[in-house]
Structures are given as structure tokens and as C-alpha cells.
Amino acid sequence: MTGSQRVALVTGAARGQGAAITKRLRADGFQVGACDVRMDExxxxIADLGDDVIAVELDVTSPEQWKTAVCEIVERFGTLTTLINNAGVLHRSSLADETAEGFESSWRFNCLGPFLGIQAALGHLLQASGAAIVNTVSTGAIRPFPNHAAYGSSKWALRGLTQSVAAELASDGIRVNAVFPGPIExxxxxxxxxQRLTASLGRIGKPDEVANVVAFLVSDQASFMTGSEVIVDGGQCLRIG
Structure with a gap:
């Protein structure tokens, strides 16, 4: 390990935003533990990203798997400086049709998972210089959407968790910020x-556009930012209808 070494753990890394974040961080010089349950995918x-990116199996709702994943990454790269809690699930249901299981599952993936990740990584982040955490929240935690009671409330909870953790860890020099994607391809x-959202908004976002913001938030250029909330939604939250 060197003083400038940066090692990130990225969840939900098999596809979409997580894959884009993994590639962008590697391009910025990070070594990356790319985590997901979809191991083949x-x-x-990550096949073309070289030896400095490793695939790590991780169910984010499992405390035991979090501990194993963090240990595997630290054993491989010697440290852990950055945590990207990107994994999540989108669950839609009307209030009348929602089930206790469906509601709880959204919370387990979207809020409990990041909490477990922060706990599992904390000991290593406390030892790292310039440590940073970024949580992927959602515009669903800014404005309400019908049939999103489970998803929306779980993302509101993640928003609150981000703020609480940022306040608690500020004195330890660990920066904790959130990105709020809108509709992303x-x-x-x-x-x-x-198609419906493209017709309404003109276009939807690309995963790289979220990855660019995450890369900024974990960089030295954002060294005076903690507890910040960055919206990446093409203006979706400005619309009333």
C-alpha cells in the first residue's frame, strides 16, 4: 500500500450505474472490488479492466457476506479507502396491493444494505487518508411518485442515513455524500x-453521467464536501406534472 493508493468497493457493479462507476474509478487510478450477486454478468x-479490478460476490443484505467481501478486497489490495453503495432495487406497487414482504425487501436492499456496508468498511476507512463514501439515493427521495411507497420510503431512509453518517464521521475525516439519479438508461x-420518460423529458440519462458525478465526489476536488446531495436527473425534479 502507498500513501496515494485508492481502493474502492462498488456494489451493484455487474450492470448499469455500478458497471459505469467501476470503469470510471479504474480509469481514475482506483483499484476496485466490484461486487454483485450476478457473478457471471x-x-x-470487468473482463477488460485488468488485474486491478476483482469480482466479489456480495448480497448486500447479508452482514456475513459484507464482512467477507471487505476482507477479500483488503487482502488483495492492502487497504480500502472508498465505499460506493450503489446496489438497489426498484419495486412498484399500489398501496392496496403492497405486501409486508415486498415493502420490507425494498428497505433491506435500499437502506439496510448500505448501513451494513458502512459498518463493515468503517474500520478500514478510519485508517485511510481521504476516505469517502457515496450512497446512490434517488429522485424518489426528493419528490413523491405514485405506487412507490416501498421504494420511495426506503430511499428517503437512505437519504437520512447518509446525513446521519456524514455528521457522525466528519470529525474522523471521512466524507459521506449522496448522488440522486433520476431516470437512467x-x-x-x-x-x-x-420510452415514456424519454417522451416526457426529451431524453433519459446515461450510466456514465452518474458515474462522472460519483467520481467527482470521491476525488480530491470534492475534499470540502460532506453531507452533500447531488441531483443527476435532467431537470426531472423541476417538473410539476
């Missing part, structure tokens, strides 16, 4: 939804 995604949005 993950290995394909990823497998999370089915083709019909992408």
Missing part, C-alpha cells in the same frame, strides 16, 4: 418506461 463486465427501467 459481473465477470463479463439501465436494466432497472424496462423499455416501455424508458
Amino acid at each position: 459481473l465477470r463479463t463486465s 439501465t436494466p432497472m427501467l424496462d423499455p416501455a418506461t424508458q
Whole structure:
């Protein structure tokens, strides 16, 4: 390990925003532990990124798997300086049709998962210079959308968690920020939804456009930013209808 070494753990790295974040951080000189449950897809995604990116199996709702993933990354690269809590699930249901299981599952993936990741990584981040955490929240934590009670409330909770952790870790020199993507062209949005949103907004975002913001937030250029919330939505939250 060197004083300038930067090692990131990225969740949900097999596709979409997570894959784009992994590639962008590697281009910026990071070594990356790319984490997901879709291991075949993950290995394909990182195949051309070299030996400084490793595929790590991780169910973000499992405390045991978080501990194992962090240990594997630290054993490989010698340190962990950066945590990107990007994994999440989009779950839609009307209030009448929602189930306790569906509601709880959204919270487990979208809020509990990042919490477990912060706990698992904390010991290493406290030892790192310039440590940073970025949580992927959502414009669903800024404005309400119908049929999103589970998803929206879980992302509101992640927004609050980000603020609480930023306040607690500020004195330790660990920066904690959030990115709020709007509609992004990823497998999370089915083709019909992408077409509808494109017609409404003019276009939807690209995963690289979120990755660029994440890369900035973990860089030295954002060294005086913590507890910040960066919206990447093409103006979606400015619209009233």
C-alpha cells in the first residue's frame, strides 16, 4: 500500500450505474472490488479492466457476506479507502396491493444494505487518508411518485442515513455524500418506461453521467464536501406534472 493508493468497493457493479462507476474509478487510478450477486454478468463486465479490478460476490443484505467481501478486497489490495453503495432495487406497487414482504425487501436492499456496508468498511476507512463514501439515493427521495411507497420510503431512509453518517464521521475525516439519479438508461427501467420518460423529458440519462458525478465526489476536488446531495436527473425534479 502507498500513501496515494485508492481502493474502492462498488456494489451493484455487474450492470448499469455500478458497471459505469467501476470503469470510471479504474480509469481514475482506483483499484476496485466490484461486487454483485450476478457473478457471471459481473465477470463479463470487468473482463477488460485488468488485474486491478476483482469480482466479489456480495448480497448486500447479508452482514456475513459484507464482512467477507471487505476482507477479500483488503487482502488483495492492502487497504480500502472508498465505499460506493450503489446496489438497489426498484419495486412498484399500489398501496392496496403492497405486501409486508415486498415493502420490507425494498428497505433491506435500499437502506439496510448500505448501513451494513458502512459498518463493515468503517474500520478500514478510519485508517485511510481521504476516505469517502457515496450512497446512490434517488429522485424518489426528493419528490413523491405514485405506487412507490416501498421504494420511495426506503430511499428517503437512505437519504437520512447518509446525513446521519456524514455528521457522525466528519470529525474522523471521512466524507459521506449522496448522488440522486433520476431516470437512467439501465436494466432497472424496462423499455416501455424508458420510452415514456424519454417522451416526457426529451431524453433519459446515461450510466456514465452518474458515474462522472460519483467520481467527482470521491476525488480530491470534492475534499470540502460532506453531507452533500447531488441531483443527476435532467431537470426531472423541476417538473410539476
